[in-house]
Amino acid sequence: MVEIIAMRTSRTLDELYERLITRYDEPAPQQRKTDEDVWRHYKKDLEKRSVLKYLKPKVIATQNDEFEFRHAWKNGSWHCLEPVSFDLSRSDGIRDKAHKILGQLTSIKDAREAFKVYLLVGKPRAESMIEIYEKALRNLEKVGSELQIVTEEDASAFVDKLATEIEVHEQIDLV
Secondary structure (H helix, E strand, O other), X not given: OHHHHXXXXXXXXXXXXXXXXXXHOOOOOOOOOOHXXXXXXXXXXXXXXXXXXXXXXXXXXXXXXXXXXXXXXXXXXXXXXXXXXXXXXXXXXXXXXXXXXXXXXXXXXXXXXXXEEEEEEEOOOOHHHHHHHHHHHHHHHHHOOOEEEEEHHHHHHHHHHHHHHHHHHHHHHHO
């Protein structure tokens, strides 16, 4: 009889522990892709095409605000490359990051210098975040022609086009 009571008590304690403690444990943190990880992805193709040497930091400023792009190239207007990872664990994090970018780009829209931003995006790894990621990209498209969204799948084609533009521009400058 004592054994039966001990088994029930043990099982009851296990169930209570599971119900009251374990279910609130945070899952082990997953390694998320950072903005820097996204840049490294694009950087590989930029290095292959010998384009990196033409990119330099550029601050786009207005009377009330400014934003520094770490990778920019000038050909009449500034072409600013901005890596952004949307590999986040929560949908509100993706939405907030998109809103922040939208606000930053809107705040410098009236800059005296002409510029175009190429948002080099990394998508979320979690399939459950893809829908909100796609909505965030559609929201960012509201910036207009000053923004081009480049996905990781399009990285090689984008770099090829950019490299060709730089090569043509550099040949013209040499003449």
